[in-house]
Amino acid sequence: MxxxxxxxxxxxxxxxxxxxxxxxxxxxxxxxxxxxxxxxxxxxxxxxxxxxxxxxxxxxxxxxxxxxxxxxxxxxxxxxxxxxxxxxxxxxxxxxxxxxxxxxxxxxxxxxxxxxxxxxxxxxxxxxxxxxxxxxxxxxxxxxxxxxxxxxxxxxxxxxxxxxxxxxxxxxxxxxxxxxxxxxxxxxxxxxxxGMKGLLFVELSVNESIRDAHSSLAVLIKNPAWRLIEAIKTLRDPDGKILIKDWYKETTPLSKNDLKIIQNEPFDEHVFKKEFGIKSFVGSKKGLDAKKALVGDPTCNIAGFVSGYIGDGAKTVLPSKALVKIDFRLVPKMDPKKQVSRLKYHLKSKGFSDVKIKIFHGEAAARxxxxxxxxxxxxxxxxxxxxxxxxxxxxxxxxxxxxxxxxxxxxxxxxxxxxxxxxxxxxxxxxxxxxxxxxxxxxxxxxxxxxxx
Ligand SMILES: [Zn+2]
Structure with a gap:
């Protein structure tokens, strides 16, 4: 009443x-x-x-x-x-x-x-x-x-x-x-x-020389864009799996109850793909796997990459620096601080000590x-x-x-x-x-x- x-x-x-x-x-x-x-x-x-x-x-x-x-x-x-x-x-x-x-x-x-x-x-x-x-x-x-x-x-x-x-x-x-x-x-x-996923937002950069050079000098001067591409290629495989050591160490699988909820959740793959004009998902995921990924998969996403000349027409230049912004979505039990040190260790151990890391934002997931x-x-x-x-x-x-x-x-x-x-x-x-x-x-x-x- x-x-x-x-x-x-x-x-x-x-x-x-x-x-x-x-x-x-x-x-x-x-x-x-x-x-x-x-x-x-x-x-x-x-x-x-x-x-x-x-x-x-x-x-x-x-x-x-x-x-x-x-x-x-x-x-x-x-x-x-x-x-x-x-x-x-x-x-x-x-x-x-x-x-x-x-x-x-x-x-x-x-x-x-x-x-x-x-x-x-x-x-x-x-x-x-x-x-x-x-x-x-x-x-x-x-x-x-x-x-x-x-x-x-x-x-x-x-x-x-x-x-x-x-x-x-x-x-x-x-x-x-x-x-x-x-x-x-x-x-x-x-x-x-x-729940919500967590986030780690970082900027990686390589400064090779003190000024841009004529691209004919590419035989002698290293290109920081190539260097940065090589470094970030080691972070993730083409299917989206993150290759940094221990990245997934603390994470736990979805519970039975969670899986049941995910199964019941409506998700129209076709409409979703049409909305974005895409043909397939990362790692060719389908059905339940796509839904599970939305809920529970960490990501390593390139949010932006800048280097050299991107204006109209051609310019034969060898850039002095390159910069990439990357966001990692985190799932429960991933500690942003720990993940940062894992990322730093990863770059160092793969021989990329020259790649500078700047951390913008770290926030843990909650569920x-x-x-x-x-x-x-x-x-x-x-x-x-x-x-x-x-x-x-x-x-x-x-x-x-x-x-x-x-x-x-x-x-x-x-x-x-x-x-x-x-x-x-x-x-x-x-x-x-x-x-x-x-x-x-x-x-x-x-x-x-x-x-x-
Ligand atoms: Zn708002």
Whole structure:
């Protein structure tokens, strides 16, 4: 009955959800340019207050975006705590000329609300605030303790989330985290994500001479591009297997339960290939192997390679330097620091001590055990509010989930309202009203399931 009242409240208060989302979109909050960050954090605090959630603005030091923290204690069940992790910052709106309306207009056209952040992550945030509000307004209570951690640097890489989590470990302690976003596929099925891969981003370079030379001198002067190609050729075989010693040492195979989930996950190979205009996958993978790779295979990817002349026509030049950017996706139990030293050792032992290594980013993978009861609670909520849902053992991408798992020791699950083609990070980003409504209800059901178990 209590749950039913909360769900009814959502039905009759969608206009309020939409206008609050519009006001959030209309407050630019571009972390990359430090534009409107303080103002947006104050607005978020106001929305929490309106929902009946006690909140405060947490700070680390000058120049770091504040975290908006909200908390509400449950009277009926104060022993369990659910955290909503979100962010109030957005990506830059550029290129501006590709938007049909001003990027911070929040304009509604039928089922869509347009604007930078409409989905990522202001749309996601509003569903969670309104779910809690629905409970508080109809019953004066929530089914479990709720904590909101809403950061302002996600779009620039969450540089300080680790520090915040360490400083406020006690305050943020919880039994489960609902991650900042969740995809909904083209058939309106929400994808419940149980993990994310890690990432190691490096730059390798070779400087051979102090200046470019006439290419006739290639008989005497070594070419750094050849040198770098030779070095990176030793990193990986053509099927994608990484050849660095001990690269896979700590990794463990997918569990039986994981494999079952992967088997059930829809993946249309044909559509996927058509989308990218490709004929085959790496290592000629097919069917289940392709799905398993998305979930559980590490990668060594050349993100960019620069050397010499790449302008129009011909230029017979012998470049003085060559540079490659490489990203490695990591899977659970791979420690980015360890992998870096393995990479360094590899290059040295293969005779490439002259290749310089610069590390840009290291982040470990995180995965919630698919047999954890939290998974069933979220799945049940998603099935009830959307009619069906898809479990995904790990997203092929990367996010700071590991920090939460490691420091708070709580399972993390991503579920949300982000329609796959909602153009997040691109011009004309939009949120779908029907999905905002279903997701808000889903959040109520998650709180309910989490509270009663
Ligand atoms: Zn984003």
């Amino acid at each position: 209590i749950l039913m009242n909360a769900l009814k409240h959502i039905n009759s208060h969608m206009d309020d959800l939409i206008s609050d989302l519009q006001s959030l979109i209309r407050q630019p909050s571009v972390s990359a340019k430090n534009e409107g960050i303080e103002e947006c954090s104050i607005l978020v605090k106001k929305l929490l207050k309106k929902a009946g959630v006690k909140s405060e603005i947490l700070r680390l030091k000058k120049g770091v975006a504040p975290i908006v923290y909200g908390e509400i204690k449950s009277k009926q069940n104060p022993s369990k705590t659910l955290m909503f992790y979100n962010h109030y910052d957005v990506q830059p709106a550029e290129p501006l000329d590709l938007w049909d309306d001003p990027p911070f207009s929040g304009i509604r056209k039928g089922n869509k609300i347009f604007g930078r952040g409409a989905t990522d992550d202001k749309g996601e945030l509003i569903t969670r605030i309104k779910a809690v509000e629905a409970y508080l307004k109809t019953t004066g209570d929530v089914p479990c303790n709720i904590k909101f951690v809403i950061e302002g640097e996600e779009e620039t890489g969450s540089a300080h989330i680790d520090e915040y989590l360490k400083k406020y470990t006690r305050k943020f302690s919880c039994d489960g985290v609902i991650w900042e976003f969740g995809y909904v596929d083209a058939k309106n099925r929400p994808i419940i994500g149980l 919630t055990n698919s047999s954890h009861p939290f998974v069933d609670q979220v799945k049940d909520a998603a099935d009830k509010s959307f009619g069906t849902s898809i479990l995904n053992v790990s997203n092929a991408g990367t996010g700071p989930m590991y920090s939460f798992v490691k420091i708070l020791k709580a399972p993390c699950i991503s579920i949300g309202s982000t329609y796959m083609f909602s153009r997040i990070h691109s011009p004309n980003e939009f949120a779908r009203v029907d999905l905002l409504k279903k997701t808000t209800k889903c959040m109520c059901l998650i709180m309910h399931n989490f509270g009663i178990h």
